[in-house]
Amino acid sequence: MIKTLVIHLGDTKTGSTALQSVLRSGRYTTPSGQTVFYPGESLNQNRMPNAVAQSSQSRIFSSVAEEFKASECDFGVISAELFQAVDPEDLKHALEQEMPDFIDRLRLISYVRPHAEKLVSTFSEQAKFGKVADDLRNHFKNTRSKKKFHYAPRFEKWRSTFGNKFSLRLFQRNALVNGDVVEDFFQWMLGEAGTKVNAQQLSNSALTAGQIALLRRFHDLLQRQGFSKDKGRMPAAVARALVAQFRISGLAETSERVTLPPKLVTSIQSTYRKDAAELDEMFFEGTPMSHALEAVPEKLIGVNKDFEASRFFSEETLQAFDTMAQMSILLMGENKKQLRKRANQVRAKTKLKR
Template structure:
C-alpha cells in the first residue's frame, strides 16, 4: 500500500484544478519518489467522495466511495497516495476523520492534510467571476456579498481552526498568495509539501481557468440571457449552465474582451466588505500566519480591488458591429436549444467534459 496518504482539501479558487490536472496527467518528474493519484474515467478529482460527507442524498454512498479509494491505495506501493477534492471545504473535519478510521483503516495512522486559503477580497471577486461562468442569473457583487454574509461563506477562522483541532499537526494551511507560496507557485508549493523537494519539474501545463474580465462577463450574460425564459422547462434546466461554461472558455481563448477592466468592487461595497471581514482576517493571522498577511491583504484591497461601480451592459464594452455578431451567435444557440434541448444539453455536457480532460 502507499506509504503515506495526503488529503488535499482545496479550498475552491486556490489552484485546485491545476494541481489535480497535473496529478492526473502525471505531468511531473520526481527524484526517487512516486505518487499514486487514484482517479478513473472522466474524474479529475475526488469530489464525489467528499460530497458523501455533507450531502444527505449521498450519505449512503460514503462507504462505497471511500472504500473504493482505500482498495486502490492499498494495491499501490507508491511513496505517496493523494486524495484531492476542493469540496472538502464543505465537510465537517470530524466526519472525515471518522470516515478515514472506518473505511480507510490501513492508512488512518499515516495521514497528512493540506488546504490553501485565499485572501477574502480576492476570493470573493474570483467567486463572482465563477458565478457568471456557470450561468448564474441576476448576480451582482452586492447580491453575492449579501448571500455570503448570510451564509458566513468567507468566515475562514472557525472552519480552519476546526480542521486543526481535529487533525492537529497533521493539518497544514497555506496562504494562496504568490509571495507566500514556495517558489511563488502553487504547483511547486504543493509538491514541496508532499515530497519535501525544493523544486519539482512540471512537464505538463494545465489550463489555469482564469477569472473573466468585466467585459467578458457582460458578453457571457448577453449570449446566455435569451435562454433564461426556458431555463425551468424540464430538459432545458441544465442547458444554460453547460453552454455558459463552454462559452466562457471560448471567450477566454479567443481573447475577446481581455482589454476590458478586471472585476472590482465599488468603493462603497468595499468599505462594507472590509468592515465585515476584518475580524476574521485578524483571527486567521493570529491562528495560522506571521506578519499579518490576511489583514494586510484585506486593507490593500481598498486600493487594489476597489473602483467606481462597473457596468455589466455589453453595449459599454463592444461596438455595434461586434454586438450584431454576438446577437447572431446568441440566436443560433437559442434556435438549437429550441429544436432539441435534450440533445443540445447532452452534447454541451460531453464537450465540457472533453475540455476538462484537456486541462
C-alpha cells in the first residue's frame, strides 16, 4: 500500500495540465529515489470530483483505493482541478466511506492565482467552450455576482475541514520553485528539491484575442447549424484539440493579448482587496496576494478588446476557416463518442511544451 496519499485540488488555471502530463508520463527522477503512483489512464482524475458532486462516488473511489492498496510506492497522487467546486466536507465523507485506510496518510494541496490574472485566464478558458461573456467587463460582472474569485471563504473551509493536512500555494512565477509549478509540487510533496523532469509538458496557456475570435466564430456556426441542444457549443474534447492545433500551427499566436481596461483594473482591486488581505493573513507570509492585486502586471492592462474575427484575419482566410469549420460540424453529428476519443488522442499527441 502507498505510504502517503496526496490530493492535488487545482485550482483551475494554475498549471494543473502541465503537472498532470508529467505525472501521467512517469518521466521524472526523484532526488532520493522516491516512487510515485498515479492511478488510471486518463490525464487527470476529474471523474472523482464529478462523482462527489453527483453523490455517486462509491465505485470510482473504491476502484482508486484498490489501485493504491496494490501499490508499494511511497506516494499515491490524485490530481483533479475540478475539486475546487466540491464542498470539502463532501470529499472528506467520500474518503472516510470509500478510502478509510488512507485518511491518516493524507495530504492535500491547492494553488491559488492572483485575482486579476485569474479573471483573464478564465475568460480565455471559457472562450474555448462558448460559455464566455461578450468581453472582460461582462465576465467580471458575472464572476463577481457569483463570488467565484472570493477565495478566502472557500480555502478557509478546506483548512477547517482537513486542518494542517491542507496546504495552499501561490501560483505566481516568483513564488514557485524555479518559477515552475511542476518542480514546486514535487518539492512540496517530497520535502526536498532536485526532481528532474524528462517529459514534455502539455500546456493550457491563455489564448490570444485572435484565437478567441476564431473560436467565437466556430461557436456561432454551430448555433446556425442547429446545435441548440448543446447550447451551440462544440464538445469539450474537440475544443481542446482545436486549440492544440492553433498552437502547433501558430495560428493567430502573434495577435494581441487579452487585456484589462484601466477602469476595470480599479474595479477588480476594490472588489477583491478585502479577500486578498484575508487570504494573506490566513495562509501566507507577508502580503503576496494583496501585492499582486495592487500591482497588476503592465502586460495585462490595455484597451477592452473587440473579438470580431475580421479585425484579425483577411476575408479569404475566414472563408477557408468557415469551410473547414462547416465540415467539422458535419462530422460532429456522426459519432460523438468516437469523435471525443479521437480528439483526446490528437491533443495528447501534441505534447506541447509549457
